[in-house]
Amino acid sequence: GVAMAAAMLASSAYAADMTVGFSQIGSESGWRAAETSVTKSEAKKRGVDLKFADAQQKQENQIKAIRTFIAQGVDAILVAPVVATGWDAVLKEAKEAEIPVVLLDRQIDAPDSLYLTAVTSDQVHEGKVAGDWLVKTVGSKACNVVELQGTTGSSPAINRKKGFEQALAGHDNVKIVKSQTGDFTRTKGKEVMESFIKSSNGGKDICALYAHNDDMAVGAIQAIKEAGLKPGTDILVVSIDAVPDIFQAMAKGEANATVELTPNMAGPAFDALEKYKKDKAAPAKWIQTESKLYTQADDPMKVYEEKKGLGY
Numbered sequence: 001g002v003a004m005a006a007a008m009l010a011s012s013a014y015a016a017d018m019t020v021g022f023s024q025i026g027s028e029s030g031w032r033a034a035e036t037s038v039t040k041s042e043a044k045k046r047g048v049d050l051k052f053a054d055a056q057q058k059q060e061n062q063i064k065a066i067r068t069f070i071a072q073g074v075d076a077i078l079v080a081p082v083v084a085t086g087w088d089a090v091l092k093e094a095k096e097a098e099i100p101v102v103l104l105d106r107q108i109d110a111p112d113s114l115y116l117t118a119v120t121s122d123q124v125h126e127g128k129v130a131g132d133w134l135v136k137t138v139g140s141k142a143c144n145v146v147e148l149q150g151t152t153g154s155s156p157a158i159n160r161k162k163g164f165e166q167a168l169a170g171h172d173n174v175k176i177v178k179s180q181t182g183d184f185t186r187t188k189g190k191e192v193m194e195s196f197i198k199s200s201n202g203g204k205d206i207c208a209l210y211a212h213n214d215d216m217a218v219g220a221i222q223a224i225k226e227a228g229l230k231p232g233t234d235i236l237v238v239s240i241d242a243v244p245d246i247f248q249a250m251a252k253g254e255a256n257a258t259v260e261l262t263p264n265m266a267g268p269a270f271d272a273l274e275k276y277k278k279d280k281a282a283p284a285k286w287i288q289t290e291s292k293l294y295t296q297a298d299d300p301m302k303v304y305e306e307k308k309g310l311g312y
């Protein structure tokens with residue numbers, strides 16, 4: 001009677017009917033905050049019961065959270081791995097417990113049999129797109145580049161550096177002269193840029209900044225302005241993520257280009273998990289998201305407005 005109808009309704013309305021643990025890195029950037037909010041709303045939309053754990057940038061906290069999720073017997077685990085190495089043991093535990101794990105936005109150095117799939121961009125390609133843009137923009141001019149790297153040991157920091165260097169190869173006029181981590185944060189991006197400027201003739205010897213994310217670029221833009229130089233003109237600025245704030249900077253002429261990273265990693269992850277649960281169809285090991293280049297020519301304020309509604 002009523003109970004059965006209610007049960008049927010529940011099972012059809014909440015086809016997903018899953019409990020999913022999500023081990024998030026923290027909230028180092030605007031992009032990260034958007035990924036968290038998109039994941040929560042995607043879960044809600046699908047009737048997924050999401051257990052959220054913020055690791056405050058520490059791998060040990062992520063490992064603890066994953067162990068807790070296993071003990072709770074969740075149906076699946078999402079993890080955005082802060083660094084690339086050191087995951088084998090805990091992923092083996094999840095595998096033994098038959099809990100599928102989906103990696104979000106960062107890759108790891110471990111056999112792919114230890115996770116169901118990874119939803120990420122091609123981070124080498126992102127770096128290459130940024131580098132190609134710079135090489136094309138400076139032409140034959142000599143250009144000293146300073147680089148703000150992401151979190152040391154994280155796959156985006158490793159791969160975005162690699163891809164950018166690939167783009168510069170064979171263009172000897174464009175050189176990375178300084179490179180240091182800014183931990184993907186605005187504060188650190190500003191601080192490190194200040195030191196780059198100090199040791200580069202007040203910034204006059206710097207032609208371009210490549211930042212592994214927009215937040216560090218935004219911090220660095222502030223440092224450039226405080227040094228009395230014009231970001232976007234005196235020092236070109238190219239970065240990755242496409243967060244709303246970088247479009248505001250582009251609209252003002254203070255940033256030049258960014259490579260888009262969607263904060264919606266959870267949508268494809270839940271799709272894959274739902275399908276896997278329903279017909280045991282294992283997805284491909286890599287679900288690749290797009291990497292689109294935006295420049296000042298792309299109506300930055302319009303993109304800013306569009307982005308604002310998408311978890312930012």
Ligand code: AHR
Pocket residue numbers: 028029030031032105106156184212213214215240241261
């Ligand atoms: O792993 C994705 C990167 O992590 C984003 O580009 C950066 O903003 C974030 O902190």
